[in-house]
Amino acid sequence: MDKNLTVKDIILSFKNRANEHIIKDVVCSLGYDISGEMGGKWTVKIDKGKVIIEDGLNDPDVVISMNDEDFISFTLGKLDPVNAISAGRLKITGDAQIAQQSAKFFKKYQIDNGEEREELVRLRKILSIPQRFSTGEVMGFFLNNLKKKKIMANKCPKCGRMQCPPREVCAICKVEASEWVEVGPEGRLTVADIVFYASPDPLTGEIRKTPYITAYILLDGCEDPDTFWHEIDPDTPHEKLKRGVRVRPVWNEKRTGAITDIKYFELVED
Amino acid sequence: MRDRKREVAIVGVGQTKYSSHREDVNQPEMISEAIFEALEQTSLTMDDIDCIVHGNMELFEMIYQPDLWHTIGTGASGKECLRLTTGGTTGATLVCAADALVASGMHDIVMAIGFEKLQEGHTTGGITNMADPLWGRKLQSGALVGITATQMIEEFGEERAKKASIDYRIIMDMHAMKNPKAHRRLGLNFDMAEDLMNNSPQLVGELRMIHMCSQSDGACVVILASEDKAKEICDRPAWILDHVTVHREEHMGTLFGFKKEKLTHRHAAEVLFKRNNINDPVNEFDVFEMYDPSSWWGVDWLREFLLFDGDEHLKLVENREILIDGKFPVNPSGGVIASNPIGATAMVRFAEAALQIMGKAGEHQVKKEVNKALASGFGGTFWTVLGILTADKPER
Amino acid sequence: MYRNSFIVHGKLALPYQYFAGRLGSKFIKTLEKEHKIIGTRCKKCNTVYVPPRSICDRCFLDIKDNLEEVSKEGTVLSYTVVNSYEDHYPERPPFILGLIKLDKADTPFVHIIKNVPINKMKSNIRVRAIFSNTPTDTILNISHFEPVDYSVFEVGYTYEELEIGMSASFTKTITETDVYLFAGISGDFNPMHVNEEYSKKGIFGKRVAHGVVPQSLIAPVLGTKLPGLGTVAIEINTRFRRPTYFGDTITAIATVKEKIEEKKWVKMALKFINQKGEIIADGEAIVMPPKG
Numbered sequence: 001m002d003k004n005l006t007v008k009d010i011i012l013s014f015k016n017r018a019n020e021h022i023i024k025d026v027v028c029s030l031g032y033d034i035s036g037e038m039g040g041k042w043t044v045k046i047d048k049g050k051v052i053i054e055d056g057l058n059d060p061d062v063v064i065s066m067n068d069e070d071f072i073s074f075t076l077g078k079l080d081p082v083n084a085i086s087a088g089r090l091k092i093t094g095d096a097q098i099a100q101q102s103a104k105f106f107k108k109y110q111i112d113n114g115e116e117r118e119e120l121v122r123l124r125k126i127l128s129i130p131q132r133f134s135t136g137e138v139m140g141f142f143l144n145n146l147k148k149k150k151i152m153a154n155k156c157p158k159c160g161r162m163q164c165p166p167r168e169v170c171a172i173c174k175v176e177a178s179e180w181v182e183v184g185p186e187g188r189l190t191v192a193d194i195v196f197y198a199s200p201d202p203l204t205g206e207i208r209k210t211p212y213i214t215a216y217i218l219l220d221g222c223e224d225p226d227t228f229w230h231e232i233d234p235d236t237p238h239e240k241l242k243r244g245v246r247v248r249p250v251w252n253e254k255r256t257g258a259i260t261d262i263k264y265f266e267l268v269e270d
Numbered sequence: 271m272r273d274r275k276r277e278v279a280i281v282g283v284g285q286t287k288y289s290s291h292r293e294d295v296n297q298p299e300m301i302s303e304a305i306f307e308a309l310e311q312t313s314l315t316m317d318d319i320d321c322i323v324h325g326n327m328e329l330f331e332m333i334y335q336p337d338l339w340h341t342i343g344t345g346a347s348g349k350e351c352l353r354l355t356t357g358g359t360t361g362a363t364l365v366c367a368a369d370a371l372v373a374s375g376m377h378d379i380v381m382a383i384g385f386e387k388l389q390e391g392h393t394t395g396g397i398t399n400m401a402d403p404l405w406g407r408k409l410q411s412g413a414l415v416g417i418t419a420t421q422m423i424e425e426f427g428e429e430r431a432k433k434a435s436i437d438y439r440i441i442m443d444m445h446a447m448k449n450p451k452a453h454r455r456l457g458l459n460f461d462m463a464e465d466l467m468n469n470s471p472q473l474v475g476e477l478r479m480i481h482m483c484s485q486s487d488g489a490c491v492v493i494l495a496s497e498d499k500a501k502e503i504c505d506r507p508a509w510i511l512d513h514v515t516v517h518r519e520e521h522m523g524t525l526f527g528f529k530k531e532k533l534t535h536r537h538a539a540e541v542l543f544k545r546n547n548i549n550d551p552v553n554e555f556d557v558f559e560m561y562d563p564s565s566w567w568g569v570d571w572l573r574e575f576l577l578f579d580g581d582e583h584l585k586l587v588e589n590r591e592i593l594i595d596g597k598f599p600v601n602p603s604g605g606v607i608a609s610n611p612i613g614a615t616a617m618v619r620f621a622e623a624a625l626q627i628m629g630k631a632g633e634h635q636v637k638k639e640v641n642k643a644l645a646s647g648f649g650g651t652f653w654t655v656l657g658i659l660t661a662d663k664p665e666r
Numbered sequence: 667m668y669r670n671s672f673i674v675h676g677k678l679a680l681p682y683q684y685f686a687g688r689l690g691s692k693f694i695k696t697l698e699k700e701h702k703i704i705g706t707r708c709k710k711c712n713t714v715y716v717p718p719r720s721i722c723d724r725c726f727l728d729i730k731d732n733l734e735e736v737s738k739e740g741t742v743l744s745y746t747v748v749n750s751y752e753d754h755y756p757e758r759p760p761f762i763l764g765l766i767k768l769d770k771a772d773t774p775f776v777h778i779i780k781n782v783p784i785n786k787m788k789s790n791i792r793v794r795a796i797f798s799n800t801p802t803d804t805i806l807n808i809s810h811f812e813p814v815d816y817s818v819f820e821v822g823y824t825y826e827e828l829e830i831g832m833s834a835s836f837t838k839t840i841t842e843t844d845v846y847l848f849a850g851i852s853g854d855f856n857p858m859h860v861n862e863e864y865s866k867k868g869i870f871g872k873r874v875a876h877g878v879v880p881q882s883l884i885a886p887v888l889g890t891k892l893p894g895l896g897t898v899a900i901e902i903n904t905r906f907r908r909p910t911y912f913g914d915t916i917t918a919i920a921t922v923k924e925k926i927e928e929k930k931w932v933k934m935a936l937k938f939i940n941q942k943g944e945i946i947a948d949g950e951a952i953v954m955p956p957k958g
Contacts, residue, residue: 080290080454086479087456088469120293121686121694121803127332128679133403140670143404163521165405171519191526193416197473199394200680201408214409216417216526225527229409243424243528257672259408296687299720299730306728316726332682347723387685395680403676 007038007068010075010109014044015051017106024049026105028098031060036068046105062094075109097198097207135257138168141180143257151184151249153222162222183221186248186268190216190227192241213238217247217265231264240267274373277663279500279507280365280624282493284308288453288609291389292487297336298343301385304489305345308381311630312493312503316345319493320377325354325364326386326613329396344383357400358561358649359515360384361490361617366655368494369510378496384614385489393485393612400650402520414482416475417526419566423476426584432476434587436467439481439565439607441593446604448594448634453486453609481565481607488611490618497663508624508643511664513657514542520651534654535574535646542656543577551576552586555658556640557599557626559619561648562606572600575646575656595637602626602634616647620657627661686803689730693717697807701797705771707732716771717805737769738795739814747784756806762787766811768795777805781812786819821956822894825930828955833921834892836883842912845875852876874909881947883918884936888953892920893932896956904936904949915941920951930954 011032029045043060045052057063066074070089073079084090092099135143138154142165145152153162154177156170163170163177170177192215198207212234216227232241233250246268255261284307286292292300309315322344324337333339337346337353344351356363361384368380394411401410422431440460446452458466470480493503500507516534524531539551548554560575562568572592573583586592592600603622606615623643625631641662647655686694689706696702705714706729708722715722720730745764748755757778767774779793791813798809813819823832849855854876857864865873881904888897910916917939924933931954938947 082290082479082485083454083456085471086454086482087458088462088465088480092471118688119691119695120688121691122293123684123686123803124681125332125683126679126681128677131403131676131678133674133676135404135671135674137668137671139404140668140672143672144670164523165402167519167521171521188528190528191417191420193411193420193474194472195411195414195416195474196471197394197411197414199398199411199414200392214411216523218527224529225524225531227523227527229406229523231409258674259405293685294688295720296685296690299687299689302721302728329680331684332680342719342723343721345721345723345726390684391682392680399678399680404674407676 005072007034007040007071010072011040011042011044012053013109014106015053017109018046018049018051019105019107020049023051023105028062028095029058029060030098030102031057031063031094032071033057033063033065034068034071035065038068060094062092062096062098064099065091065093077108136168138166140257142166143261145182146261147255147257149185149251149255150182151219151228152180153183153219153226155179155181160223161226163226164219164222164228181221184219184228184249186246187217187219187222187228187265189232189241189245189247189265190218190225190243192216192232194238194241213241213264215241215247215265230259230262233264233266236267274666275375276373277497277500277509278369278372278494279497279504279509279663280492280620280659281495281500281504281507282308282312282314282491283621283625283628283630284311284491285451285618285621286488286490287451288484288486288488288611290453290484290486292387293389297331297333297385297387297390298340300343300387300487301340301383301489301491302343302345304385304491305343305381305383308491308493314379314493314503319345319349319379319381321350321352321371321380322346322383323352323354323364323367323371323380324383325356325360326384327357327360327396328355329399330391330393330612331387332391345381350377355613356649357653358563358612359616359647359653359655360613360649361615362513362561362620362645362647362655362657363515364617365492365494365620365657366513366515368492369513372494372496373510375496378499380494382492382494382617383489384491384611384617386611386613386615387487388485388611389487400520406522411474414474414477416473416477418564418570419476419481421530422566422570426581430584432467433463434569434584435481435565436463437590438568438587438592439466441587441590442562442565442568442601442605442607445594445602445634446608448602449604449608450633451488451609452604453488454484455604455608477564477566483563483606483610484608486609486611488609488614490611490614490621492617492621492624504628506628506661508627508659508661509663511642511658511660512542512546513655514538514545516541516654516656517650518652522651525652533571533574534652535571535648535656536577538646538654538656539575539577542658546658548658551644552598555598555642555644556638557602557623557636558644558646559601559603559623559626560605560644560646561616561619562601563610563648565607568600568605568607571646571648575644594634599636602631602636604634616649616655619645619647620659623659627659687720689718689720692733694803694805694807697797697805698801698803701738703736703738703768703795703808704733705736705773706730707734713772714770715773716768716775734770736771740766740768740771740774740793740811742779742789742791742793743767743774744789745779745787747787760784764793764811766793775805777808778810779812780810783819788818791818821896822890823892823955824957825925825932825955828893828922828925828932830922830925832892833919834887835917835919836886836891837915837917838883839913839915840875840880840910842873844879845873845912848876848879870909870911872911874911875914877906877910877947880910880914880916880938881918883916883938884920884951887918887920888934888951892922892934893953893955898954900931900952900954902936902949902951904938904947906947908940908944908946910940910946914946916946923950926952
């Protein structure tokens, strides 16, 4: 490691490393809480293209905490941020999305050692392709019924499983599932997943709001283990998401024949 | 195993170093690094290779027909080249396909190539596209599933379940520290368990960042040869005894009911073990290279693959028997949690199992002699490829 | 009968990036900073690859260190005209994409060719790289290629382009000067052309132009108009119909009459008329049109 490089040098260099075209409309503040001998606390404020560096943590949107040596390694690209976060060496408190985006706000830190530095070309793109899906007759029937607040399952004539959403055939028995049965709308929660990781919704390309709760629900009238996959009201206290609790759908006022016709399921409180 | 015209063995393996960034090479250049290593190990030249099978994940690098523009790095120019992609199982499927091409007599020497540059794409976004666009796409969060953690906590209690999954994670890191090609080598030890299992950021439920596999760039190459050629090329080739592929429907709902659907892993193990008279897998296999996308799944799937019903899988972890020098070494390479170039990952399982049999695993070579190895691939909506490699040429 | 099936509109939108790698980056950055084009040479088969690649796929050798500069000029091996449009295209249609093999390189690559009339574009022309002043981090650090020599586009109609019935003409007033100059060129000082008094007694009653003077007006028609530049005349037969007097304005007209497939020659009908619309001569020519 470069013995002459200090944490403070790096913090102050943010000013000269700003990618002005990226931060010209950005307003946010990043806190740095660096422990160790060279450590300290700083706030880097970005205000529509301007970078202001202040001592101390002045109510930043996000605080990045790590020790001094890790911070220098991280700045020089020698410490992978995902590894550091996994191992608990880098902590992010507050708006993690800002921390993630901040990588683009500043150019890479370069040590000036007189050598000609190698430039590696990296192109960033977004692939965006419009798509059209045909629902088909079976899924179309199911989706059209959602508009009428009805959840329809189709039954395998051989094994009796209730498929919901329906499929043209039972993939296990390999026969056409032709009988329609109205199920639910209430049911019991089998298991829920609380999603903290913000991934892009590929239907829109937009980053999903987190945390949200996805869940598997055994609708009344369905056969275990053919559960129904949907969301639970994101405001539900997580400790209430117990196996077997009763849930009911909250319907959207405007229904278009889509998964969003059901806003989410909510717990049926006794 | 079903009829085959002749026996087939893995005679050579090549791998790049796995890493989060390979900005210094483009895709064909990265692949060629693994190929040069495999050719050097086998003293073969590209002229000796009859056919190439190539694969990775669809939609991950947003490159259409990668096999075509990779020709400059794969050596496929003027040769037969096939492309396969079956999701996470791709790498294992490539090995199975190469096996079939040689076993059938169509080709004598086949090179299978799996690669991925996850840094170039959006893995979670890409995986989410496997879900039904009218339903699951709205709900799916890539390959991140916390349900196994929830189920294990319900079954075995929070403390025991969390401890087992973090111990498994630490063991994998201890193995990765012995594998210079592994991507994530964090230097974890058992004293850190408490801190990691409570403080690592949560992704989905109790699935935390520390539990989850890496996103890696890298390529793996495996060379398979017919029985006559195999003996010429390699002193101790890794023979392919058998493999099985089990797929299930796209719909995930049946996996998460009140009663648990039998996983494809268990089904695959039952079929494979019965066909090959394996009655006591823990004692009969000398090493298991398992596709373990998270340490929760790693622990849970030991139960499925080894056909346990109680808590034997937890005990294997708790008693540290899955350590490299333990009774049943699991993933001496560090596994998928350490390195995960997805299109190559399932192939790496077979490649690492083969290296253990060949005795060429280097610092992460299992101490005892490895005569029989198990390797698994995982992908799609719970698909399985499971295979057995042996040091002795199979007698049928 | 599909009563329930309907269409759902969706989108697949995913971010990705592409690493050009060390060698690819060097190629792109050398275009940007030095305006030079580099390739790599395989020392076994001697092939020079442009853009450079790390591996010779024929010999399967690592060649990434054998960098060589190649010429900024090359030959268009083939081309296509893009008439459709998608968002990611570098240009608005129509534009030309050429397969260009640079001098000192062995492999061609595709780039945009500009400053060529689309209907005149052809293979085997020489082009040179024009570098972009704005860095793009792509092959568009070369903005486009353009012709080294524009004269190659000034050619007449080829055999294939000529159709029966196509015509062209040239008109000029024949003056005394023309006739006297021609007399000087040919040595034909026949008094019917140069002696007014003598001519008064002849059948035309005044001086007339040499017969070949008005007929020579077919030369600019065949040679520069139809078929045009590059044409070689094989045979010309004409018949004199009327005299041309000084001051007459003559129009020479050539019309495609027949295409001679086996030789790729063309038979042209020739007609020469004066200002009164009288035919002063007619005939036929066989010509070899330019090859394009």
